[in-house]
Amino acid sequence: LKSPYHGGHLEVIVGPMFSGKSEELIRRVTRAVIARQRVRVFKPLLDDRYHLSAVASHAGRTVDAVAVRDAAGIRSNLALDGGSETTLLGLPGGVLPDVVGIDEVQFFGADLVPLALELAAQGVRVILAGLDLDFRAEPFGPMPELLARAESVEKLTAICTVCGAPATRSQRLIGDRPARFDDPVVLVGAQESYEARCRVHHEVAN
Numbered sequence: 001l002k003s004p005y006h007g008g009h010l011e012v013i014v015g016p017m018f019s020g021k022s023e024e025l026i027r028r029v030t031r032a033v034i035a036r037q038r039v040r041v042f043k044p045l046l047d048d049r050y051h052l053s054a055v056a057s058h059a060g061r062t063v064d065a066v067a068v069r070d071a072a073g074i075r076s077n078l079a080l081d082g083g084s085e086t087t088l089l090g091l092p093g094g095v096l097p098d099v100v101g102i103d104e105v106q107f108f109g110a111d112l113v114p115l116a117l118e119l120a121a122q123g124v125r126v127i128l129a130g131l132d133l134d135f136r137a138e139p140f141g142p143m144p145e146l147l148a149r150a151e152s153v154e155k156l157t158a159i160c161t162v163c164g165a166p167a168t169r170s171q172r173l174i175g176d177r178p179a180r181f182d183d184p185v186v187l188v189g190a191q192e193s194y195e196a197r198c199r200v201h202h203e204v205a206n
């Protein structure tokens with residue numbers, strides 16, 4: 001699989017919910033597997049909506065993934081591959097996968113950034129997929145810095161459920177009403193759902 005980049009690099013895939021980020025990550029990873037490259041995919045443990053051990057798109061395609069608690073979990077999983085030499089940051093020398101994919105990147109902390117950079121420096125192609133914006137349309141987690149540092153950025157759109165225009169935002173609804181700016185990100189017992197919306201039809205209640 002020919003990459004336009006010399007050696008390791010960062011590829012970021014962003015967009016709102018339902019924009020096909022997981023589909024695109026699965027597509028790139030599947031092609032790398034066909035090219036007989038060593039691939040490892042990670043996702044945060046909290047995203048267990050569909051599968052604990054796979055990345056799944058809304059359309060139903062899946063690829064095997066390791067669920068981890070945080071960036072340190074990725075680090076130790078990769079170190080488990082063996083290899084006696086370790087780099088300063090604790091990664092094994094010479095035994096890293098060719099490709100590391102990470103889904104739902106927005107849920108990782110700021111420490112995902114140095115990990116991604118070290119993997120790239122070690123020659124790994126790192127594919128990072130996740131939401132660029134939260135339900136308030138504010139930049140989400142480590143995404144802004146990853147977007148700035150990536151060699152390649154693909155910004156996908158969904159379809160606005162109100163008007164059919166390209167959707168760039170994720171509308172959070174609680175009991176069919178727009179969520180408020182300071183509603184907690186995790187609402188226990190609430191009837192909540194998400195829809196893709198364009199800028200005009202994205203609403204945040206006060």
Ligand code: ADP
Binds near residue numbers: 158
């Ligand atoms: P993401 O990872 O960005 O949430 P997925 O890859 O899981 O996206 O799902 C994308 C799929 O979701 C589309 O191919 C389509 O089948 C479906 N879908 C459902 N609602 C919408 C919508 N409003 N706009 C676009 N696709 C949608």
